[in-house]
Amino acid sequence: MKNxxxxxxxxxxxxxxxxxxLVLTVFSFNASRFTHWEGFSLKWYAVLLEDHxxxxxxxxxxxxAVAATxxxxxxxxxxxxxxxxxxxxxxxxxxxxxLVTPEIVTGVSLLALFQGLFHYFNFxxxxxxxxxxxxxxxxxxxxxxxxxxxxxMDKSLEEAAMDLGATEFxxxxxxxxxxxxxxxxxxxLLAFTISFDDYVITSLVSGVDTETLPMVIYTMARKGxxxxxxxxxxxxxxxVGALIVAAEKLQQxxx
Amino acid sequence: MRxxxxxxSLSGLAGCTQNRAPRLNVYNWSDYIGTETLANFExxxxxxxxxxxxxxxxEMLAKVFGGNSGWDIAFPSxxxxxxxxxSRLLARIDRGQLKNLGNLDPMLAAxxxxxRLEHSVxxxxxxxxxxxxxxxxxxxxxxxDLWDEKHKGRMTMLDDPADAIGAALxxxxxxxxxxxxxxxxxxxxxxxxxxxxxxxxxxxEARNQLIAGDLQAAQLxxxxxxxxxxxxxxxxxxxPVEGYAxxxxxxxxxxxxxxxxxxxxxxxxxxxxxxxxxxxxxxxxASANAAARALLPVQVRENPVLYPPPEVLMRAExxxxxxxxxxxxxxxxxxxxxxA
Amino acid sequence: xxxxxTWFLAPARLLTFGFFLAPLAIVVLYSFLTRGTxxxxxxxxTLENYTRLADPLYLEILVKSxxxxxxxxxxxxxxxxxxxxxxxRSGPQWRGTWINLVMLPFWTNFLVRTYAWMFLLxxxxxxxTAFQGLGLISQPLPLLYNDGxxxxxxxxxxxxxxxxxxxxxxxRQDPFLLEAAADLGATPWQTLWRVTVPMAKPGIxxxxxxxxxxxxxxxxxxxxxxxxxSIMIGNVVQQQFTSSRDWPFGAALSLVLTALVMVLLWxxxxxxxxELI
Numbered sequence: 016m017k018n019x020x021x022x023x024x025x026x027x028x029x030x031x032x033x034x035x036x037l038v039l040t041v042f043s044f045n046a047s048r049f050t051h052w053e054g055f056s057l058k059w060y061a062v063l064l065e066d067h068x069x070x071x072x073x074x075x076x077x078x079x080a081v082a083a084t085x086x087x088x089x090x091x092x093x094x095x096x097x098x099x100x101x102x103x104x105x106x107x108x109x110x111x112x113x114l115v116t117p118e119i120v121t122g123v124s125l126l127a128l129f130q131g132l133f134h135y136f137n138f139x140x141x142x143x144x145x146x147x148x149x150x151x152x153x154x155x156x157x158x159x160x161x162x163x164x165x166x167x168m169d170k171s172l173e174e175a176a177m178d179l180g181a182t183e184f185x186x187x188x189x190x191x192x193x194x195x196x197x198x199x200x201x202x203x204l205l206a207f208t209i210s211f212d213d214y215v216i217t218s219l220v221s222g223v224d225t226e227t228l229p230m231v232i233y234t235m236a237r238k239g240x241x242x243x244x245x246x247x248x249x250x251x252x253x254x255v256g257a258l259i260v261a262a263e264k265l266q267q268x269x270x
Numbered sequence: 271m272r273x274x275x276x277x278x279s280l281s282g283l284a285g286c287t288q289n290r291a292p293r294l295n296v297y298n299w300s301d302y303i304g305t306e307t308l309a310n311f312e313x314x315x316x317x318x319x320x321x322x323x324x325x326x327x328x329e330m331l332a333k334v335f336g337g338n339s340g341w342d343i344a345f346p347s348x349x350x351x352x353x354x355x356x357s358r359l360l361a362r363i364d365r366g367q368l369k370n371l372g373n374l375d376p377m378l379a380a381x382x383x384x385x386r387l388e389h390s391v392x393x394x395x396x397x398x399x400x401x402x403x404x405x406x407x408x409x410x411x412x413x414x415d416l417w418d419e420k421h422k423g424r425m426t427m428l429d430d431p432a433d434a435i436g437a438a439l440x441x442x443x444x445x446x447x448x449x450x451x452x453x454x455x456x457x458x459x460x461x462x463x464x465x466x467x468x469x470x471x472x473x474x475e476a477r478n479q480l481i482a483g484d485l486q487a488a489q490l491x492x493x494x495x496x497x498x499x500x501x502x503x504x505x506x507x508x509x510p511v512e513g514y515a516x517x518x519x520x521x522x523x524x525x526x527x528x529x530x531x532x533x534x535x536x537x538x539x540x541x542x543x544x545x546x547x548x549x550x551x552x553x554x555x556a557s558a559n560a561a562a563r564a565l566l567p568v569q570v571r572e573n574p575v576l577y578p579p580p581e582v583l584m585r586a587e588x589x590x591x592x593x594x595x596x597x598x599x600x601x602x603x604x605x606x607x608x609x610a
Numbered sequence: 611x612x613x614x615x616t617w618f619l620a621p622a623r624l625l626t627f628g629f630f631l632a633p634l635a636i637v638v639l640y641s642f643l644t645r646g647t648x649x650x651x652x653x654x655x656t657l658e659n660y661t662r663l664a665d666p667l668y669l670e671i672l673v674k675s676x677x678x679x680x681x682x683x684x685x686x687x688x689x690x691x692x693x694x695x696x697x698x699r700s701g702p703q704w705r706g707t708w709i710n711l712v713m714l715p716f717w718t719n720f721l722v723r724t725y726a727w728m729f730l731l732x733x734x735x736x737x738x739t740a741f742q743g744l745g746l747i748s749q750p751l752p753l754l755y756n757d758g759x760x761x762x763x764x765x766x767x768x769x770x771x772x773x774x775x776x777x778x779x780x781x782r783q784d785p786f787l788l789e790a791a792a793d794l795g796a797t798p799w800q801t802l803w804r805v806t807v808p809m810a811k812p813g814i815x816x817x818x819x820x821x822x823x824x825x826x827x828x829x830x831x832x833x834x835x836x837x838x839x840s841i842m843i844g845n846v847v848q849q850q851f852t853s854s855r856d857w858p859f860g861a862a863l864s865l866v867l868t869a870l871v872m873v874l875l876w877x878x879x880x881x882x883x884x885e886l887i
Contacts, residue, residue, distance in 0.1 A: 035766075036714070090625065119829075124636050147625075163812060233721060356647070482734045601853070608845070
């Protein structure tokens, strides 16, 4: 009985979350450039396919997000584990400060650091500086998610494994990591989302060749969203949705 | 010297993996070039162009400030030329390499921010005025009309301290660049009085709302207004009688550039009348190139929004950088207006 | 014994110290410098950037920002908790799908999502057009460009940050506990308040922090949904680093803001128990 109320509420909440998405998908098929409906058309998808700048930016964004997520998830997971073993107040404090610092300040300060370094070492802004920035700010999110998971872990489990002759690393890999896995996946998902959507920091530390999708969308959207941007968003949502469904199917087959 | 060698070897490395043709990195405002301009330049010269865009002067300046951004050419607004020159970011323009310099509009051939064009070459220009719905709002003529109760909730101002406070200064009969504390305080009072009527402080977003009919009137740049008028003929435009702000965007070569010859060739190419005319057609912005104007169709050439007639142009005033104390005062007033 | 831990912490330390703390030190330095004539910063050293903060104008904006961020966080909690509960109580084979459906809208760009809302809320937008078509209203409702729209934008933007941590604490809840409570005669409401909510406390705290912090620093949402008519402290910071080009003042402002939030966090963690860390 109570669960029925809960389900009704959930239906409402999902509606709230998805209405804007539906609207933009519907209007990506609008023949008109502007916001009144003029009939069904696929022309914005055709426009999209010819827009090399948009496609190149999308590829850049995916590359950056995948690299940053992989690195941040590994680094963040083992760091959370290390902190769980025995607290590391300076690192923890810095991670939380990172979360609290306004994005523009993080971006500006990194740019200042990079520009300072450029005077001594001849490297330039580019893909590497963007990935470095993304990994750094994603670690904090990963650590928080993993820590929440670790809190329910029993430390004696690992000790028991080590009493039975497992090495320290073996105990981590065989005992703790499997329990952490759902948290690791959630953390990776969060890191990917944040990296894929970041505009402020990215635009400051990106180089000549590293325009990302949010940067392109930002320049386009400030002039009033073009239906081509809507089409792009619809494609991303459908593409990522399909990817998630496929990944779940794969996981279910494995287990 | 050592840095230069390293740089050469680095670009050599990049050349191995990609096309060997020389490459020029150009950093411009978005929507500020013709659709075919770059492709034609590459075809003609064999020089590859990497083209990036920025949304405002501050973003561009933050990027190139370190002197190692990788960009060769940028397009700052006129009031950023001085600060960038003082910060030693600009290379000297070699006029001898610009055969087409004579095509510049006489009014921009010796501009006040760089009279001998030593560091910059004017590219495009524009101004701020009022765009309005002719049927719903009637004709607007002056900044004072934006203080009229009848537009309450149906009017927007630009989300920019220089433009919004500039309009109030003009309404009061002062210079758009007035550093006078009393003038600025009076302008702030005007804007505070106007705030209950303002629907929002918007920039380019106002365009779609004008077209859709959400708005009756808006303070807006001429270029953006013309795009709205193209889509919705019920809109009209005016450069206010009290006077208005004007700006020019200029091509500059950054000091960090190691490709000065290519950069000059590119700027000279942009100065060619046929090239500049194509850019005007696609960007709907007035060119600094007088020879190009003659090549434009008459409805563009004589368009009073893009190319206001001389008697209207007389009322315009160029934006200039403010002294630090006045700038700080203006920014604080602006914060106060927006938070009120 | 602790060698593994040292190795595990090393990469995070390297990155955080090298690419967060070191740049932050530069910002601290900036906050004591003077803005140059044309932007930039230099000598002399000064405390002026901090004394300028004593202005009641900035305090007023700060108070308002706190208020909007607290309200948005509270609404996220009220909306997010039942949703997380629903997902946690659905069958294990469905949980992944439900969670992904929460995340799905967030794969589109933040600006695109915000513009979609603006398109719904405008005078000539979908909601007003529909209501007028149905004859419910004659004049369009002013849905956009007010504080309500800002809060809506913030709630929409950060709801998943509330749902995910709450779900991850609820998901591990032992169903037998609920049965036991029911066997002991507890009503579903009592079970909810006495068993479920206390167990979800770490998730609720983590979620609230994850929502509150970005809400407090928000600047694009007040600009777009609020029409720039009521700015938050994030806008003031943004303005210093962009149009004002007063980096020293921006640095001082953001450092004070960061310190304030850190103190608040520390306080919450001490009061709210050790669950969060």
